[in-house]
Amino acid sequence: MRVLTCFLPPSAGKASIAGFDVLEHPMEVKKRIGYLPETPPVYPEMEVIEYLTFVGQLKGISSADIKRKADEVIGRCSLGDVRAKLIGKLSKGYRQRVGIAQAIIHNPDVLILDEPTSGLDPKQIIEIRELLRQLAGDHTIILSTHILSEVEHSCERVIIISQGKLVAQDSVANLTNRLRGSEAVSLEVGSADGRPDPTEVQVRLEQVNGVSRVMMKESKDGRLIFEVESLQGRQIRADLARSVVNAGWNLNELHAAGLSLEDIFLQLTTAESKSEGGQK
Amino acid sequence: MRNTLLICKKELKSYFASPIAYAVMALFGLIFGFGFFTATRDFVRFSFQAQMMGQQQPMNVNDQIIRPLLGFASTIALFLVPMISMRLLAEEKRTGTIELLMTSPIRDIEIILGKWLGAVILYLCVLGMSMLNVAMLFAWGKPDLKPVLVAYLGLILQGATLLAIGTFISTTTRNQIVAGGVTFFVCLLLWLLSWFTAFDSGPFSQVVNYLSIVTHFENLSKGVLSTKDVVFYFSMIFFSLFITSRAMESLRWRS
Incomplete structure (x- = not known):
């Protein structure tokens, strides 16, 4: 600079x-x-x-x-x-x-x-x-700046420099996509009559087309929160929703759990680093 | 040129917005006034005595008041110069405003010249305080004007030289106190060099003698305007400002 x-x-x-x-x-x-x-x-x-x-x-x-x-x-x-x-x-x-x-x-x-x-x-x-x-x-x-949310808010292009070396240079959206590759979805399942069986839900989710990994994040008060990752380049949100609803459970929440800029930053740099963003 | 004047104007504003200018002028006025009072009182006393003893030779205001007085002024200036020059670049470095100057479309040498010029103008204002007293001598006595003018030229050249050295020292540090202290000791050293050669006249001591600020001022204070002395001051000023610009350049490479 x-x-x-x-x-x-x-x-x-x-x-x-x-x-x-x-x-x-x-x-x-x-x-x-x-x-x-x-x-x-x-x-x-x-x-x-x-x-x-x-x-x-x-x-x-x-x-x-x-x-x-x-x-x-x-x-x-x-x-x-x-x-x-x-x-x-x-x-x-x-x-x-x-x-x-x-x-x-x-x-x-x-x-x-x-x-x-x-x-x-x-x-x-x-x-x-x-x-x-x-x-x-x-x-x-x-x-x-060191404040990454600021970059997300106001920059069109991001340049990440770590120890004097350029490690990434792209727009925020592209950077996120490129690193993520696959889609990550977080969904919350519940049922009207008590709690559904976690293993049953997990097995069912794993059977959905294009799913590579299912992880249970949290379970409380009859609600189960899962994080599902897709295979490279597959859209799985619609299939997931259908599968949950067809099984008679309630689909309380479903959203794409995108990688934040913080995650990208950590992936790209090691301990001592500095980020720069550009805006046009 | 425009940039130099711009920086110079800004420097003067800063001096007069802070207590430095007033403190320096007041201190100088006070001490010079004290010296003036003593010298004039003694002069009047001696001339009465001389008249009573029947000596016909008139006493000389130039030789007996003005010359020692302006010599005294040059000594006071030695103490005031570090106070004037210490903040020039040290403060800009401390507050980070140096980045503003160095990233503006303006050359290093213009910054340095402007700052030095600002300091010299403040120094002229300080010297102006002494003119009040000297003017009194012209109002009530009949001193020769020309030697006084030459002596003032000497004072100005000496001050400008020391300020140039001070500017250089101020570039090398970000601490004003250090800049001021070092400048003071360098000025003192240049002043004391003449002692070293008082009873000696070998080639080495001639060189040392030449470097002494005071030897050159002494000629001028007698009213002797010789190119040798003027050239000495100008070359010292040029040399100091030149190494200042080198020091500024090295700031870029080191930091």
């Missing part, structure tokens, strides 16, 4: 943004990126508007445009209330938003965000995600 922003040189390989190599044309690359590091790079002794004006000029906005641009990002990041406050006196959420405002002020092609929601409360996280979704229309956003 820091290599892409020209802050660090690559130790191996090549990196380029919008066709410009980070080593050969760092100035061109820097003009085209907006970067929010883990801690927002703000000067506590400056006012919000003063800071945004400074950064805007630093990024090469002419002094004629700067006032308009600063007002524009203040609007986009809803910073109007704190416009003339010292950044040092702002809350973490506001400071984070000032950081994002700083990154988008010069309307860069690529926006690089390092853990944009870390240390924020849930309301602020939702606000920031909403803001990112609005921005996604005009910018390519690269965001790095």
